[in-house]
Every structure is written in structure tokens, then in C-alpha cells.
Amino acid sequence: MTSEATTTDLRAFTEQWLDWYRGQEARLAAPHGFLAITGLHWLDDRPKRFPDAPGAWHTGPDGVVVTLDDTEELVVDGTTVRGEHRFGVLPERGGVDAIWKDAVIEVAKRGGHDIVRPRHPDAPLLTAFTGTPAYAPHPRWAVTGRYVPFDEPRPTTVGAAVEGLEHVYDAPGRIEFELDGRPLSLTAFPGHVPGGLTVLFTDATSGVTTYAANRTLSVGAPAADGSVVLDFNRATNLPCAYTDLATCPLPPAENRLPVAIEAGQKIPRERGGS
Template sequence: MTTEATTTDFHAFTENWLEWYRAQEARLAAPHGFLAITGLHWLDHRPQRFPDAPGAWRTGPDGVVVDLGDGEELVVDGTPVHGEHRFGVLPERGGVDAVWGDAVIEIARRGGHDIVRPRHPDAPLRTAFTGTPAYAPDPRWALTGRYIPFDTPRPTTVGAAVEGLEHVYDAPGRIEFELDGRRLSLTAFPGRGAGRLMVLFTDATSGVTTYAANRVLTLEPPAADGTVVLDFNRAANLPCAYTDLATCPLPPADNRLPVAIEAGQKIPRERGGS
């Protein structure tokens, strides 16, 4: 390969990474993204009012209910609602967004619990956000691995950023790869989109230059022969890296890599990163 071709390829690699990085930052800092969250409220059978959302909220066998007082309104699926409104039983990792003025009230189910999580565009964490530090992209960290599906998906319980909370994923398989001559593997979880995979992991940089609890790598569907690309340059922070108002899952025990993955996003400035 000529030097010119190498330079062109690296330029394209860097531009592709920058496009991914900017999209990550845009989603995070959107007007109703994770940096806009102002509270994480856990529901039970008792009606509760919160300072950053209208109404009195409760949950039970029939799902989440809000009782809106005089002059209070939410817009659900484009329709204004008043008085009592029933959101019903929510699926795990599912949720509904209700609009309240310029805010969005997220009603969701996480780890078997129903929560209300308001998102306000003027949240200080969002308005002060200046971007996430990251390692410079390097093709060395774009590795080829092999996906090995399990005979049947394996229910895998992992911890969460919130103490006492657990998440359960049906792991479809594992990914084997080599780094500097060392054979490594990662358990994969289903990703968003048909055939896509998600890998939660830590490594020797965790708590040093990268966020201690977790990072996530999203993978395109494996090829017919099981080949899959692990581009660790795109190892991303989960919302819990920025805010304590997130319920992010932790990696399974066997996804704690004994090597330093010096690629991807670093510790956010909000957590003392530089």
C-alpha cells in the first residue's frame, strides 16, 4: 500500500470516527437527553409528588398512574390529559415520554421497578456540558473477532449503577478475539436493531483514564462466518458516567478484560476527567 493510500485511509477512518463521536455527544446533550435529567423517582403504591413533575404518582399491579391536579396537564402521544391518567404496565427496559411544557417526563421500568425521570432542557448538567474527553482514534484498536452463538440464549444477571438493582439480559453468545497475541473473549448482549450486539466491559484503564464502572461497545451483525469487528475506538460511556440519576447495567464478571484498552471515551469532566 502506498503512503498516499495509507494517509487517505487513515483520514477516512478518522472522519468516520468523528462522525460517530459527534452523534454520541449530540444524543447525550439533546434538550431531553440524559444530561437533562433532574430526578430519579421510584414509585410504589403511595401517591407521591415530585418538585420537577406535575401530579401525584403511584404504581401497582395495573401499572403506573398519575393524578393531575387543577391546572396541571401532560401531553401523552400528542393528546392533552387531565385528572387521572393510567400509563398501564410497562415492559422491562421500556417506557413512555409525556410532555410538560418544555420538559419531558419519562415513565419507565428498570430492574423490575417503575420510575419517573423528568428531563428539563435547563438542567445545570446539560447547560454546563463541554464535551467528553476521548482517546485519539487509532486503527490498531479496530479488531476482528469471531462470534460464537450459544445453543440457546443464556439469561445473565448483572448489577446496576444503582445499588441493589439488577438487570437480566438473554446473552445470545460470546465473541473471541486476540489482542497483542493474547486470546480474550466477551459475553455479548442483544443490541438495538436486528442482529446487532452490545458488549459491556471494563479493562485495565477503568478507573484510571476511563470510567470505572463500565463502557459499552455496539457491534454490527456478525457476518455469515461469524466474523465481527470490535472497534474499541467507539467504546462509549453509558449515562451513569455523567449522572447518578441513571440505572445503567454493569458488565458481567467475565467481561472484565485484563488488558488496557486505550481507546474510546474517557472519564467525563463531570466525574473529574480531563
């Protein structure tokens, strides 16, 4: 029989997970989030116009340039620009958001290539979005592991959702943990908060109930003894799970777990999930 304390703990755990889940969904469904993307345009040295962005765009050794005609303008860093505007050389995984009417024109570099990726709040994928299916949360999927730093960060090349594209990340270490008594480990990449970590992985549910190519998990900064919590209830889809207009990284080979992680987000409805 489940004790009252256990029931209370599970209720609190579920409520905390729901807060996280709602935040994830809100960011995804934002007017200029990933579901708002209408095109993924690869730039080269030949000026090109696109149906979902103003101007003619090209790139070269000096970076991205847009040439706007007399009726067009963008707002970049709060300043209205007309005619020719130079975005300069962008850092890998960096970018600039330029405002055009009610849209945002993302100018970025991914896998060494400059791209333009417009985001429109009336994009069909966004307006039809009804939420992401997920497993019911359970504490058994919140696993304590141990972070083992490498002697020095290891440059790790991984594939991407776009064929022929590669990403390179400096992996600072790996996380060792057990699941149902089975020893496992995941190579970790730097996280989005100071000291935090990110892991990309697949598992035995991938392509069955969860997205085939990848899921991602944010991990807090390791404690003084190296301990970390892997809460797989918060395993998240990357944008490529929803749209082909994303350049998401794939997990390194060693992060393909041979167990079923029946936790976290499932295959999006946009990809046939239920």
C-alpha cells in the same frame, strides 16, 4: 516512514470516527437527553409529588397512575390528559415519555421497579456540558473477532449503577478475539439493530483514564462466517458515567478484560476527567 496511502487511510478512518463521535455528543446533549434528567423517582403504592414533575404518582399491580390537579396537564401520545391518567403496566426496559411544558417526563420500568425521571432542557448538567474526552482514534483498536452463538440464549444477571438493582439480559453468545496476540472473549447481549450485538466491559484503563464502572460497544451483525468487528475506538460511556440519576447495567464478571483498551471515550469531565 509512513506511506501516503497509509496517511490517507488514517485520515479517512479519523474522519469517519469524528462523524460518529459528533453524533454521540449530539444525542447526549439533546434537550431531553440523559444530561437533562433532574430526578430519579422510585414509585410505590403511596402517591407522591415531585418538585420537577406535575401530579401525584403511584404504582401497583395495574401499573403507573398519575393524578393531576386542576392546573396541571400532560401530553401523552399526542393527547392532552388531565385529572387521573393510567399508564398501565410497563414492560421491563420500556417506558413512555409524557410532555409537560418544555420538559419530558419519562415513565419507565428498570430492574422491576417503576420510575419517573423528568428531563428538563435547562438542567444544570446539560447547560454546562462541554463534550466528552476521548482517545485519538487508531485502526489498531478495530479488531476482527468471531461470534460464537450459545446453543440457546443464556439469561445473565448483572448489577446496576444503582445499588441493590439488577438487570437480566438473554446473552445469545460470545465474541472471541485477540489483542496483541492475547486471546480474549466477551459475552454479548442483543444490540439495538436487528442482528446486532452489544457488549458491556471494563479493562485495565477503567477507573484510571476511562469510567470505572462500565463502557459499552455496539457490534454489527455477524457475517455468514461469524466474523465481527470490535471497533474499540467507538467504546462509549453509559449515562451513569455522567449522572447518578441513571440505572445502567454493569458488565458481567467475564467481561472484565485484563488488558488496557486505550481507545474510545474517557472519564467525563463531569466526573473529574480531563
